Amino acid sequence: IMFLDTRVLRHLTAEDWRVLTAVEMGSKNHELVPTPLIERISRLKGGASGVHRSIATLAKSGLIGRMKEAKYDGYRLTYGGLDYLALHTHSSKDVVYSVGSRVGVGKESDIMIVADKTGEQKILKIHRLGRISFRTVKSNRDYLRNRQGGSWMYLSRLAAMKEYAFMQALQEEGFPVPEPISQSRHTIVMSLVESLPLRQVSAVPNPASLYAELIDLILRLAKHGLIHGDFNEFNILIKEERTNKYTIEDGEEKEEETVTLVPVIIDFPQMVSMDHVNAEMYFDRDVECIKRFFKKRFHFVPTSPGPFFKDAYKTVGKDGARRLDAAVEASGFTKKMLKELEKAIQEQQAKIDAGEAVPEDEELEEDEEDDDEEDSDDEEDEEDEQEEEEQAVFEIPASVGRPVEV
Ligand code: ADP
Ligand code: MG
Structure with missing residues (x-):
């Protein structure tokens, strides 16, 4: 070779x-x-x-x-x-x-x-x-x-x-x-995001809060008219943000480092609009992906079901949220191009699956x-x-x- x-x-x-x-x-x-x-x-x-x-x-x-x-x-x-x-x-x-x-x-x-x-x-x-x-x-x-x-x-x-x-x-x-x-x-x-893909994170201090943050990202995307479409543990990068907190205890200054985990999302070629014919399927799949991973890796199971597509759909464009699906189309990315690309990505995925x-x-x-x-x-x-x-x-x-x- x-x-x-x-x-x-x-x-x-x-x-x-x-x-x-x-x-x-x-x-x-x-x-x-x-x-x-x-x-x-x-x-x-x-x-x-x-x-x-x-x-x-x-x-x-x-x-x-x-x-x-x-x-x-x-x-x-x-x-x-x-x-x-x-x-x-x-x-x-x-x-x-x-x-x-x-x-x-x-x-x-x-x-x-x-x-x-x-x-x-x-x-x-x-x-x-x-x-x-x-x-x-x-x-x-x-x-x-x-x-x-x-x-x-x-x-x-x-x-x-x-x-x-x-x-x-x-x-x-x-x-x-x-x-x-x-x-x-x-x-x-x-x-370059200094991070680890979620896939490589073996434990987190508070799975519930990271889970909530990721679901919140799915909902925020939806509000802007978008579904990631491949929201999995490889496409979520986890960044560690360290901050130092100074406190005075018993007249003595103490320094305490706190580490916050910040998710960063990547990989967007397959993103779809909330108005896509299969939007609900894509939305549910993204949610499921996160749930499955959190259960398997962190043994975390959320107490409430959902979120559901129909509720998310109601929020699209609300509170003045700019519709990014429309914005991208307006930038010259035609429906025809989106279709061609979607077809190619699906064919490739089908090959991998088969x-x-x-x-x-x-x-x-x-x-x-x-x-x-x-x-x-x-x-x-x-x-x-x-x-x-x-x-x-x-x-x-x-x-x-x-x-x-x-
Ligand atoms: P693919 O479409 O082939 O899945 P991705 O965009 O998901 O490609 O990137 C593949 C991997 O490369 C990611 O899982 C991540 O580990 C790494 N990676 C991609 N972009 C970045 C970035 N901006 N910073 C750090 N790592 C990245
Ligand atoms: Mg990827």
């Missing part, structure tokens, strides 16, 4: 970037961008000579790929190529200067620690809708090949746009969410087997090209401890 090193980024020339951008532009209406078109767009953008040399460099680095059995000569952008373009944009905006280690592989994303020039750490979330089908066994490849060109790119970008729009709207309303910093293509940069899509780690073995087969294959070169294309190549070798400049 080949992984790319972000250090390659620094070796790309201005012309290489221009050609990579040309492939991206051409991808908007070509599944496979014809080489002459790449040349034309690159030249228009100011290049002249080395287009072919750049194409070779980019292909060798796995940023663009050829397709097997193509009817004409052309290239398409790989996930790695798109990653690099996005990183390039973040770095030219001075948002990202270096890339550190990967902190999480979600089912639809890669989460990386990045830092700006001042060394401040942030989170880069790379959306990977459709990745699972990229990485699963060969039967899925036909499905992919038949799909509309670039749709993984389009859908992953939609997911990032939606997540960013919601993070902004939620932050404006004072919800505890990471600070949205920048969005480019299928990626977003947000503040066990068709295996988590990455378990999958490595299969991939290795694939590689073995291919090694004994005479058409090795062609296979390799295809393999490169199907890898999510943006990865830092574990041996690189220090953040790598981009």
Whole structure:
């Protein structure tokens, strides 16, 4: 399995970037961008000579790929190529200067620690809708090949746009969410929350109060017209806030540290409106998720039932609460886009549920087997090209401890 090193980024020339951008532009209406078109767009953008040399460099680095059995000569952008373009944009905006280690592989994303020039750490979330089908066994490849060109790119970008729009709207309303910093293509940069996912919290001093706070968040979201849609122990981060209290006891000054647990919510691509046709199902599922977790982990069972969707629904937009579902739509996120994204997320979830899509780690073995087969294959070169294309190549070798400049 080949992984790319972000250090390659620094070796790309201005012309290489221009050609990579040309492939991206051409991808908007070509599944496979014809080489002459790449040349034309690159030249228009100011290049002249080395287009072919750049194409070779980019292909060798796995940023663009050829397709097997193509009817004409052309290239398409790989996930790695798109990653690099996005990183390039973040770095030219001075948002990202270096890339550190990967902190999480979600089912639809890669989460990386990045830092700006001042060394401040942030989170880069790379959306990977459709990745699972990229990485699963060969039967899925036909499905992919038949799909509309670039749709993984389009859908992953939609997911990032939606997540960013919601993070902004939620932050404006004072919800505890990471600070949205920048969005480019299928990626977003947000503040790093020093925390543990609730999933990793083994005990809390007062489960009842944390539970109440989380239910309150569900109700506050509802009041603003929203349902999180994946309100589980992985998407709730627990921050410890320490404050020192000074008291005078028997004429002596005493210092006492109090620790407050503050939940922060993340992961918004699947958020739905309270007016969604399945709103009640999503709402109940979020509530159930929290109840189930609190029972299992903290042996906490609330005394009263609910909250119920119908009661929450009555509060939508009340007391002047701004409807964030409407606000996000007004910002250019159309109903059609929301539908397309929802469908893609559901398909991905269905694959996970059906066990068709295996988590990455378990999958490595299969991939290795694939590689073995291919090694004994005479058409090795062609296979390799295809393999490169199907890898999510943006990865830092574990041996690189220090953040790598981009
Ligand atoms: P996915 O959509 O793949 O589930 P998430 O946005 O939920 O991705 O992120 C996956 C994991 O990465 C989280 O469970 C959390 O551990 C970590 N993470 C994500 N965003 C942040 C952040 N802003 N600060 C700290 N950790 C984060
Ligand atoms: Mg998540």
